[in-house]
Structures are given as C-alpha cells and as structure tokens.
Amino acid sequence: MPTKILIPTPLRPYTGKKDAVEAHGQTIGEALRDLTSQFADLRPHLFTEDGRLRSFVNVYVNDEDIRYLQREATALKPGDTVSIVPSVAGGVVTFEDRGTRSAGPEPRDLEPTLTNDEVKRYSRHLIMPEVGVDGQRKLKAARVLCIGAGGLGSPVALYLAAAGVGRLGIVDFDTVDFSNLQRQILHGTPDVGRSKLASAKDRLAAINPEVRIDTYETPLTSKNALALFRDYDVIVDGTDNFPTRYLVNDACVLLGKPNAYGSIFRFEGQASVFAFPGGPCYRCLYPEPPPPGLVPSCAEGGVLGVLPGVIGTIQATETIKLILGAGQPLVGRLLLYDAFRMRFRELKLRRDPDCPVCGDHPTIRELIDYDQFCGVTPAAAQPKAKTELPPELETTVEDLKARLDRRDAVFILDVREPQEYQICRIAGSTLIPLGDLPNRLAELPSGEGAPEIVVHCKSGARSAKAVRQLVDRGFTRVRNLKGGILAWIDRVDPSQAKY
Amino acid sequence: MHVTVRLFARLRELTGAAELTRELPDGATVGAAWESLARDFPSLTAYTASVSCAVNEEYSRPSHRLEDGDEIAFLPPVSGG
Numbered sequence: 001m002p003t004k005i006l007i008p009t010p011l012r013p014y015t016g017k018k019d020a021v022e023a024h025g026q027t028i029g030e031a032l033r034d035l036t037s038q039f040a041d042l043r044p045h046l047f048t049e050d051g052r053l054r055s056f057v058n059v060y061v062n063d064e065d066i067r068y069l070q071r072e073a074t075a076l077k078p079g080d081t082v083s084i085v086p087s088v089a090g091g092v093v094t095f096e097d098r099g100t101r102s103a104g105p106e107p108r109d110l111e112p113t114l115t116n117d118e119v120k121r122y123s124r125h126l127i128m129p130e131v132g133v134d135g136q137r138k139l140k141a142a143r144v145l146c147i148g149a150g151g152l153g154s155p156v157a158l159y160l161a162a163a164g165v166g167r168l169g170i171v172d173f174d175t176v177d178f179s180n181l182q183r184q185i186l187h188g189t190p191d192v193g194r195s196k197l198a199s200a201k202d203r204l205a206a207i208n209p210e211v212r213i214d215t216y217e218t219p220l221t222s223k224n225a226l227a228l229f230r231d232y233d234v235i236v237d238g239t240d241n242f243p244t245r246y247l248v249n250d251a252c253v254l255l256g257k258p259n260a261y262g263s264i265f266r267f268e269g270q271a272s273v274f275a276f277p278g279g280p281c282y283r284c285l286y287p288e289p290p291p292p293g294l295v296p297s298c299a300e301g302g303v304l305g306v307l308p309g310v311i312g313t314i315q316a317t318e319t320i321k322l323i324l325g326a327g328q329p330l331v332g333r334l335l336l337y338d339a340f341r342m343r344f345r346e347l348k349l350r351r352d353p354d355c356p357v358c359g360d361h362p363t364i365r366e367l368i369d370y371d372q373f374c375g376v377t378p379a380a381a382q383p384k385a386k387t388e389l390p391p392e393l394e395t396t397v398e399d400l401k402a403r404l405d406r407r408d409a410v411f412i413l414d415v416r417e418p419q420e421y422q423i424c425r426i427a428g429s430t431l432i433p434l435g436d437l438p439n440r441l442a443e444l445p446s447g448e449g450a451p452e453i454v455v456h457c458k459s460g461a462r463s464a465k466a467v468r469q470l471v472d473r474g475f476t477r478v479r480n481l482k483g484g485i486l487a488w489i490d491r492v493d494p495s496q497a498k499y
Numbered sequence: 500m501h502v503t504v505r506l507f508a509r510l511r512e513l514t515g516a517a518e519l520t521r522e523l524p525d526g527a528t529v530g531a532a533w534e535s536l537a538r539d540f541p542s543l544t545a546y547t548a549s550v551s552c553a554v555n556e557e558y559s560r561p562s563h564r565l566e567d568g569d570e571i572a573f574l575p576p577v578s579g580g
Contacts, residue, residue, distance in 0.1 A: 152580045240580035265508045265577035285558065286576045290549035295509060298579040308580070334558070336507065336574070341517075347572065348557040 003031050003076050006083040014042040023082075028059060029072030031082060046084070059084055068350070111137040112166070118210060122164050135324045136164060140210075142323040145169040145232035147220060147248055149196040151298065151308030152238030152262050152315065154186040159316040161204040161211045165323070168204065169214040169232060172196045179499070183305035220244055222367035225251040234319050236260045238312065240297060242289045243370035249274060249282035250367055253358045258329075260318045262311040265296075267304050267340040269311035272330050272349065273318050275358065279331035284352040289374040307339050389464055393471070395479040397488045400454055404428075409451035413444065415466045416457050416485075424496040426456065426488055434462045441473060456481035456488070458499075500525050500567035502532060507574045510550070513542045523565065529554060530561030532571055546575050 002022035007015050015021055016039070023038065025031030032053070036043040046057055053059070059066045060083040066074045076082070114122070114136060125131040131139075144165050146153050149172040160168055174196050176187045184196075191199035197215040204213050216228060220239070229235055229251050237248045237259055245263070252259040252275035259274040261282060274281045314335065321327045336345040357364045371377065403410050412429035414421060421431045432440050434457070445451055453475065457463040460483055467480045481488070489496045504519045511517050514536075523532055529552050537543040552559050553572040565571070 148580050150580055238580045240578060242576065242578050245578060262580070263577045264579040268508050268577070270574075270577065285551055286549060288548045290576050291545060294545050294549075295576060295578055301509075301579070303579055338507075345572075346556065347553045347574075350558065 001078045004081050005031065005035055006081065008084055011042060011045055011084065014045065015039050025076060027072065027076060028061065028066055028074045028082065029053075031076060032059070032072070057084060111141045113137065114140065118164065121208075121210070125163070130326050131324060135326070138323055138325075139164045139320065140166040142234070143167040143169070143232045144234045144236060144319055144323075145171065145229060146236045146238055147171050147244065148238035148240060149184075149186055149200045150174070150180065150238065150240060151183045151264065151303065152312040153200075153236070154184045155309050155312030156236050156238055156260075156316045156319070157186060157200060157204055158207065159313060160319060161208045161213075163316075163320055164208065165211060165319075167212045167214065167232075169216065169228070170197060170200055171216040171218065171220050171228065172200075173217050173219055179299075183303065183308050185309070220247060222247060222370065225367060226255065229255050229257055232257065234258050234260060234322050236262075236315050236319055238262060238315070241376075242295075243374045243376055245282060246289065246373060247367065247370045250357050250364060253281050254366070258322050260315040260322070262308075262315040264298070264303055264307050264311055266301055267307060267338060269307055269337045269339075271311050271314045271318070271335045271337070272333065273322065276322075276329060276331040278351065280349045280351040281355060281358040283357050284355050285334060285349055287352075287355070292375045304339055307337075310337060310339065389467060389480050393467055393479055394482050395454055396482055397492050400426075400481060400488075401492045411445050411451045411453045413453050413455045413463075413466070414457070414485075415455060415463050420458065420499070423499050424485055424489060426485065426493075429456075434466055437466055437469060441470075444470075444475070446475065450477065452477040452479065454479050454481050457484050459484040459486050500527075500565070502565055502568070503570045504532065504536065505570060505572040507572065508577050509575050510543065510546065510573055514540045525567075527565055528561060529559055529563045529565060529571060532565060533561065533573065536573075550575050 002024050005021050005023050007019055007021060012019060021035060021038070023031040023034040025034050032046060036046060046054060048054055053072060061069065061074055061076070061080055066072070114133065119126065122136050125136050126133055142165050144160055146157050146168065149157065149170050153170065153172070157168060157170060176191045176194050176196055176199055178192055180187060181189060186203050187196065187199045195217060197217050201213050201215055204211060218224065225247055235248060235252050235257050237245060239245055239248060248259060258276045261274050262269065262271045273279065318330050321329055332349055334347045334349050336347065351358060353360045356362060400410065412426055414425060414429040414431045415434040415437060416431070417433050418431065430443070432443065444453060453470065455463040455466045455478065460480060463484060464480050467478055470478045486498055489498050500523055502521055502523060504521050506514055506517055521532060521535065523535065533547065533550065533552070537547065551574045552561065553574070554563055554565065554569055
C-alpha cells in the first residue's frame with residue numbers, strides 16, 4: 001500500500017509541482033528512495049552523494065520527527081502520512097512548518113504604515129528581504145510585554161524600542177540601586193533612587209520616541225497576569241525569581257502567547273522560546289521548582305555584568321523573529337551559554353505530553369498560587385523562625401564594639417567568602433567560609449578559658465547557620481552578630497563600603 | 500561503562516567540576532548516575548527533585564537507560580534576571 005508523502009513548497013519544482021506524492025516502502029528510508037526514483041531531480045535535495053539523508057531535511061511521520069523514532073528505519077503503517085520539512089540552516093522548527101503566522105497581529109489589515117522619518121530610522125531593516133517594509137510594519141503593529149526592567153529586561157527593552165516595536169509594556173516595581181548599574185543598562189547613575197519604570201521610560205523615549213511605552217508598577221500576580229498579557233503578542237521573561245517564572249510560563253501557555261525566556265547565574269545563561277504552538281514550555285524543562293533558598297539569586301551569587309546583555313539580546317532577537325514570523329525560532333531547543341569558557345551549547349527539548357500545563361491532558365487550567373507552588377512564603381508573612389536564634393546566642397554590633405574597646409577576649413569568626421572579605425571586614429577577624437567550617441573546627445578556640453566566638457557574615461543568615469553548627473558540635477560560648485557586617489558598617493564603622 | 504557528566508551553574512561549584520568521567524554498571528539509568536554522583540557529593544541531594552538532565556544533548560528523563568560513552572548533562576534551574 002503506498003504512503004502519502006507531503007512535499008513542501010521549495011521542493012515542488014522537482015515533483016512536477018505536486019504537493020503530495022505516493023511512494024512505496026516498508027520503512028521511511030525505502031519510501032524516500034522510491035520517491036527519488038520517481039523524481040530524480042529531487043534526489044540531491046534529500047540525499048547526500050553517498051546516499052545518506054541530508055542533515056537539514058527533517059522528516060515527520062504523522063507529526064512525529066523520525067529522529068525521535070527509528071530514523072530511516074522507522075516502519076510505515078497503512079494510512080501513515082509522511083512530511084518532508086527542509087530548513088535553510090538545519091533548524092528544527094520553521095514558522096511555515098508549523099503553519100503558524102507571525103506572533104503579531106495579522107498583517108495588511110491593521111498594519112500601520114511607516115512615516116518618512118520611520119523609513120529613515122529603520123532603513124537598515126528595510127533593505128533586508130527578511131524584514132523589509134512589511135516586516136517593519138509588523139514590528140510597528142506588535143505589542144511586547146517585558147517582565148522586569150533589570151539585567152535581562154534592560155537590553156530587551158532597549159533593542160526592541162530601537163527596532164521599532166510599536167508598543168512596549170514593562171512590569172516592574174523596584175527602584176534603581178547603585179548595585180544595579182553594573183548590568184542594568186537601562187538605568188544610569190542619576191537614576192539611583194528613582195523608580196525603574198520612570199527611568200526606563202525616559203531612556204527608551206530618548207532612543208525612540210515613536211514607541212509607546214506602557215508601564216505597570218506592580219508585582220506580577222495570578223490575579224493580574226492574564227489581563228495584562230492579553231493585550232500583548234509576545235511576553236519576555238526577564239524576571240529574577242522562580243514563582244514569577246512559573247507564573248509567566250503558565251499564563252503564556254493558557255493564553256497561547258509565546259514566551260521569550262532567559263535566565264542567568266554568575267557566568268552562565270539559558271534562553272529558549274516556550275509556549276510556541278507545538279513546542280515545549282518551562283515546565284517541560286523544569287517540572288519541579290527547587291526548594292526555596294537553594295538557588296542563589298544575582299544578589300546572593302553575583303553575576304557577570306555583560307551576561308544579561310548576551311542573554312537579553314538573544315531574547316530580543318527571538319522576539320523580533322516571532323513578530324516577523326521569519327527564521328527558525330528557538331523552539332524545542334534550550335540554548336546554554338557559558339561566558340567563562342565562551343561556549344554555546346544547545347539541548348533538544350520536546351513538549352512533554354504529560355506536562356501539567358501544556359501536555360495532552362493538562363491539570364492546570366487556571367493560574368495557581370505560585371508562592372505556595374515554589375514553597376515561598378511572601379516576605380511580609382515570613383516567620384523569622386528559620387534564622388532566628390535564641391537571645392543567648394545573639395549579640396549586637398554595639399555590644400561587640402564595646403567589648404573590643406574594653407579589650408575583652410573575643411574571637412571574631414567571619415564565615416563569608418574570601419572575595420567578600422576583601423571588600424570589607426572587622427579588624428582582627430578570622431575568615432573561615434561557611435562551607436569550610438566543618439573541616440576547620442580545630443582552628444577555633446575551645447576548652448576552659450577560651451574566648452567567646454562571635455560569628456558574622458554579610459547580614460546574619462549564614463552566621464546563624466554557623467552558630468547552630470558550632471552549638472551542635474559542642475561549642476558553648478558562641479554568638480551570632482545580628483545584622484552582620486552591614487550593621488557593623490551602618491552603626492559602628494561607616495568608613496567602610498557596603499556591598 | 501564510562502559516561503561523561505557535564506554539570507552546570509551551582510552544581511559546578513558544589514562539585515568543583517564542570518565535567519567528570521564516571522564509571523557506572525551496564526544498563527544504569529540517568530537517575531542512577533545522579534544518585535551515584537550525589538553519594539560522592541552529598542550537597543547535590545538538595546537538587547534531586549528539581550534538576551533537569553539531557554543525554555547526548557537531548558532532554559531526557561531519569562528513567563532513561565545509558566550506554567557506554569554517553570554524555571549526561573545535569574542542569575539545575577537558575578532564576579537570575
């Protein structure tokens with residue numbers, strides 16, 4: 001029984017303009033060889049000279065990629081339909097393959113025209129066939145919502161505004177801090193203390209006054225996300241915490257809006273496009289959130305300032321391609337970037353049929369409580385129990401200062417990392433990073449007449465853990481310095497810099 | 500059999516390595532490879548539920564059976580933005 005093979009437009013010149021052809025074979029390999037014996041001109045487009053299927057030709061049996069079946073040995077059953085999907089540069093997905101138009105509104109009907117000033121401004125786009133006047137009009141008609149105006153949101157918003165995306169929404173509720181300026185290039189030194197949205201709006205308007213900037217000075221929540229997202233074509237995830245990432249993902253899947261995802265850690269970043277028709281979502285990659293506190297944030301772990309520039313510009317690039325409906329989107333692929341080793345890697349990622357939100361039988365059909373899902377208690381309601389020590393195990397910076405002034409014997413143990421110790425320290429302190437502490441207990445004073453150990457870190461949380469460890473190991477005279485070195489600098493030694 | 504394990508982000512810091520060669524019994528799964536690693540580096544245990552894995556650059560499940568020479572990548576979630 002013959003198998004129906006669907007021929008894509010670029011290959012139809014070689015099949016007598018037929019869009020579907022019948023071929024015989026027990027397997028994909030046999031059927032394709034039968035096809036090329038019927039249409040000899042097609043052969044070099046599908047096979048290499050030594051008879052191997054070309055790497056950029058993707059073949060699907062009933063929508064399943066044969067690379068995930070038995071490749072050319074995949075058996076054919078009666079009634080199977082085979083699709084040949086060539087791609088220009090070996091990408092997995094093209095917009096045409098998926099029968100998907102651009103993420104922007106339908107062109108022609110409501111696309112705005114370009115003014116003469118816009119023609120000048122966007123001339124470098126207009127002269128490329130992949131964008132052209134039609135593409136630029138799609139950009140002008142497009143609406144993109146950027147979640148976060150921080151490290152990732154900065155390059156995303158800057159480039160999308162410069163590129164002429166007609167309407168740019170930004171959600172953020174933070175103010176600009178000195179520690180943001182190393183990477184959040186939307187904001188400058190004079191903006192410190194201002195709202196990030198006010199700062200962003202000024203900067204983006206200076207780059208491109210043609211762009212409408214809508215700002216939402218509010219945390220993104222399960223209550224407002226769907227209403228906010230509805231007005232936009234593409235959502236860019238530039239947030240900095242897990243509850244919001246799952247929220248953005250689920251809202252995008254529920255509304256069918258693509259999510260240009262990016263995330264960073266120290267020297268490493270990830271990017272992908274989630275919630276694209278047929279593609280995977282963030283939950284297909286990470287079904288389970290990590291326990292709260294396990295994964296350090298940028299504030300806790302640090303981040304290379306340039307890193308969000310690289311990942312954010314990838315997100316902006318993908319957003320523009322989604323709007324244009326051109327190229328191969330980063331769908332079904334997780335791009336991993338290692339700035340330290342200067343290496344990009346790519347992992348294939350498929351939609352999980354069992355995914356609770358984008359799978360075949362979704363169990364999540366509306367937004368949930370994402371703080372609860374991620375095990376995070378909102379800051380306001382957070383019990384202090386986790387870091388709180390009994391009063392006899394705590395001391396204050398004033399008390400420590402008084403004891404040092406009296407020349408009391410005190411052993412000051414600093415459990416921060418060496419690079420933190422380089423920035424600021426309490427004179428006479430001993431550095432043993434928290435992770436090394438269990439192996440270096442012998443360096444601590446113990447026994448009869450030993451001085452009291454006062455443990456400190458940056459703000460008091462790590463040193464509280466250290467105090468618990470030391471008490472468990474039998475140390476009796478040990479206290480945690482409340483507020484850490486930040487409190488020491490604030491209230492005792494303002495000459496030192498805080499970080 | 501021998502497999503190559505690539506670690507990313509925080510997992511590199513916890514193990515002090517971006518790449519490791521591990522010996523596993525024939526037919527071991529990705530999950531077993533992780534457990535064996537976590538036995539040597541107990542601080543990894545906290546990531547067991549949330550870590551993602553890929554075999555030969557393709558996203559994979561813990562139940563996936565490994566073959567000699569496979570490259571496994573373990574990716575913890577990262578949230579920075």
